[in-house]
Amino acid sequence: MTPERFWERPLAILLTVLAIGYAAAWVGDRAAQIRQAERQVELFMRAVLPVDGGWISEPLQVVAGQPVALAIKGVAGVHGLHIARTEIEAAQILPGQETALAFTAPAAGRYVIHCTVWCGRDHWRMRTVLEVSEPYHPDQPIAYVQDAPRYDFAVEGLKMDEPHPAQAVPSARPDGANGEQIWQTLGAGLDPKEVLMAAGWPTISPDAFVGDLAAGGASTLIDPIGLTGGERWDLTAFLWQKMSVPDSLTQGRRLYNRDCASCHGANGEGDGFDGASVPGEMPNFREGATALGASPALYYAKIARGGMGTGMPNWGTIYSEDELWAVGDVLAGFQFDPILGLSDSPGTIGHP
Numbered sequence: 001m002t003p004e005r006f007w008e009r010p011l012a013i014l015l016t017v018l019a020i021g022y023a024a025a026w027v028g029d030r031a032a033q034i035r036q037a038e039r040q041v042e043l044f045m046r047a048v049l050p051v052d053g054g055w056i057s058e059p060l061q062v063v064a065g066q067p068v069a070l071a072i073k074g075v076a077g078v079h080g081l082h083i084a085r086t087e088i089e090a091a092q093i094l095p096g097q098e099t100a101l102a103f104t105a106p107a108a109g110r111y112v113i114h115c116t117v118w119c120g121r122d123h124w125r126m127r128t129v130l131e132v133s134e135p136y137h138p139d140q141p142i143a144y145v146q147d148a149p150r151y152d153f154a155v156e157g158l159k160m161d162e163p164h165p166a167q168a169v170p171s172a173r174p175d176g177a178n179g180e181q182i183w184q185t186l187g188a189g190l191d192p193k194e195v196l197m198a199a200g201w202p203t204i205s206p207d208a209f210v211g212d213l214a215a216g217g218a219s220t221l222i223d224p225i226g227l228t229g230g231e232r233w234d235l236t237a238f239l240w241q242k243m244s245v246p247d248s249l250t251q252g253r254r255l256y257n258r259d260c261a262s263c264h265g266a267n268g269e270g271d272g273f274d275g276a277s278v279p280g281e282m283p284n285f286r287e288g289a290t291a292l293g294a295s296p297a298l299y300y301a302k303i304a305r306g307g308m309g310t311g312m313p314n315w316g317t318i319y320s321e322d323e324l325w326a327v328g329d330v331l332a333g334f335q336f337d338p339i340l341g342l343s344d345s346p347g348t349i350g351h352p
Helices: 003-038 176-186 192-199 206-215 229-242 246-259 296-305 321-336
Strands: 041-047 055-057 060-063 067-074 079-083 089-093 098-104 109-115 127-133
Touching: 041 060, 055 127, 067 089, 079 098, 089 098, 176 229, 192 206, 192 229, 206 229, 206 321, 229 321, 246 321, 296 321
Parallel strands: 041 067, 060 127
Antiparallel strands: 041 055, 067 098, 079 089, 079 109, 109 127
């Protein structure tokens, strides 16, 4: 027997033993991961005023698909809890009471837990994070859950921190219903959304679009020559309304009432009961000179990022892509949709 042949059998046995050991260890680790994902985890959180820390707890870490029992002890203030980008929520957390919230952990990612009831100064700071890891890849980096963007545009070019006053304003509130009649004459058979996209949506502002209509260059799809100034604004109102849908407006109004009205006011006039507590002046979205120079993209980006130095928080880690655009639709609606200007629109303003 040659020396090579002499070592072949023991080496093969050794490699087989190592392979079996590795496989057994892998199966054991996988079984442990499965057991962890199936085992209910109990978490505890205290709810105090935001100036005293807001949500107080140990790190909230779970595994995707894991049953979770979250106990929330109300200490001070009335609060509501929502885990962003999920339907997991507790409508009301009262002082001296413990609220039990049972849910299944969502897909892997970082989820912001935020308060949904105005609870005092710095209410918007009442946020914490639920970290959800992959059951089979617990060491994989965890990022905030994000949606694919609806539109492709450069946020850097929006100049979010600069004023955007309208260069022209209508003499009367635009009438979308009359704009629809005008559209039947100019755009019969065309898709209103296609017209706006060709004109530069979502980075074109209403006043810029009206200016392009006056110059006859807003879109090659329609011929607006001959319209009066008021008719151009009515047509713009109709087209802006067609970029949203009723369900989106209902969703946007609910979120606006819950998260924005306390500062911006129920009708977008900047007269919310908590507006005086933040630095700077609240914009009046019902005032054409203020609102009609802002593009849909500007609203979207400002809502997502928040206002630097204004006390306005970011909502990009809380709202989904559809929710960001829905709230932006509401802001535009204060100019173009009279229904959205009514204080009894769907939703409840977020204060006790």
